[in-house]
Amino acid sequence: MTTETHSGSMGKDLIVYVFLLVLAAAQFVIAYQDISASQMFVRMLAVAIIEAGLALLFFMHLAENRGLMWFVLIFLVAVALGLQYGWTDAFRLSNGVPWAR
Amino acid sequence: MSQADLSIHGQVSRSEATEVMTAPTFHVPAKKMAMWLFIIADSMTFAGCLVAYGFVRNATPNWPRPFHSVTNVAIMTFILLTSSLTMLIGLRSAQKGDKAGAFRWTMVTAALGILFAVLHIREWMGMIAEGATLFHNPWGTPLFSSLFFSVTGLHLTHVTGGVIALIAVAIRYQGGRYGADDLEITGLYWHFVDLVWMFVVPLIYLLNLSH
Numbered sequence: 001m002t003t004e005t006h007s008g009s010m011g012k013d014l015i016v017y018v019f020l021l022v023l024a025a026a027q028f029v030i031a032y033q034d035i036s037a038s039q040m041f042v043r044m045l046a047v048a049i050i051e052a053g054l055a056l057l058f059f060m061h062l063a064e065n066r067g068l069m070w071f072v073l074i075f076l077v078a079v080a081l082g083l084q085y086g087w088t089d090a091f092r093l094s095n096g097v098p099w100a101r
Numbered sequence: 102m103s104q105a106d107l108s109i110h111g112q113v114s115r116s117e118a119t120e121v122m123t124a125p126t127f128h129v130p131a132k133k134m135a136m137w138l139f140i141i142a143d144s145m146t147f148a149g150c151l152v153a154y155g156f157v158r159n160a161t162p163n164w165p166r167p168f169h170s171v172t173n174v175a176i177m178t179f180i181l182l183t184s185s186l187t188m189l190i191g192l193r194s195a196q197k198g199d200k201a202g203a204f205r206w207t208m209v210t211a212a213l214g215i216l217f218a219v220l221h222i223r224e225w226m227g228m229i230a231e232g233a234t235l236f237h238n239p240w241g242t243p244l245f246s247s248l249f250f251s252v253t254g255l256h257l258t259h260v261t262g263g264v265i266a267l268i269a270v271a272i273r274y275q276g277g278r279y280g281a282d283d284l285e286i287t288g289l290y291w292h293f294v295d296l297v298w299m300f301v302v303p304l305i306y307l308l309n310l311s312h
Contacts, residue, residue, distance in 0.1 A: 031307035044308070045303070059185055086152070093159075
């Protein structure tokens with residue numbers, strides 16, 4: 001089996017690592033902001049998705065293989081979207097049925 | 102009609118067909134592709150757990166926010182992110198043919214994984230000492246403890262498995278039985294464990310921080 005070598009350098013890995021540390025720190029800063037839980041959730045999730053994207057593209061070298069990148073992305077997005085069907089029920093349990101009021 | 106004639110007439114020769122059938126998907130070696138398929142499947146498991154947690158949290162009134170400090174989880178995050186970097190250093194060393202360096206940095210990664218697990222277990226012990234168990238929660242609904250231990254436990258299981266895999270692959274790499282590609286595949290798994298933690302921290306810890 002041939003060994004793949006990846007383009008890029010240790011310098012690029014270090015830059016991505018520092019970015020990830022900064023983004024992780026940003027999540028902790030958001031946790032102490034005086035905002036609602038839903039706003040906090042949206043901001044933290046946005047930061048987490050950026051972090052995950054950086055890790056996938058550079059640490060896991062998906063940026064170097066477009067075909068594999070789309071393959072992984074399509075699966076992940078399809079599953080993430082598919083799992084959203086339960087939210088309306090969760091809100092019904094917490095807020096009641098709007099049309100019954 | 103010879104094979105060459107078949108190719109000329111727009112048909113595929115046997116050798117061409119064999120090449121197409123045996124070509125690696127996306128130019129990725131088979132065992133690396135297997136790891137990617139595992140990662141995709143495992144991400145579905147974690148996504149399912151985190152969405153289930155979100156559902157229960159959203160549907161439960163007076164959800165507890167028991168965490169007073171983020172110091173421990175911040176240190177754990179730093180350790181796990183750093184372990185991804187050391188894994189990359191190990192992989193680059195292996196690809197350059199620096200066997201000793203690759204072995205050393207992979208073992209450093211495993212050591213950071215062990216440190217992460219120790220801090221995690223210490224945190225669990227603290228919570229258990231306060232009365233939190235899988236079926237009991239001193240701060241309110243027992244669902245919080247059930248979900249906290251389930252989701253973080255699933256992640257900790259992955260870290261433990263990753264540490265064992267890193268040590269085993271590093272030893273076999275040192276012994277000449279495995280190559281740099283095997284280190285890379287184990288590294289993919291380790292980065293995935295790191296990636297999952299990026300979602301566990303905000304959803305399980307930071308959103309349950311008491312102000």
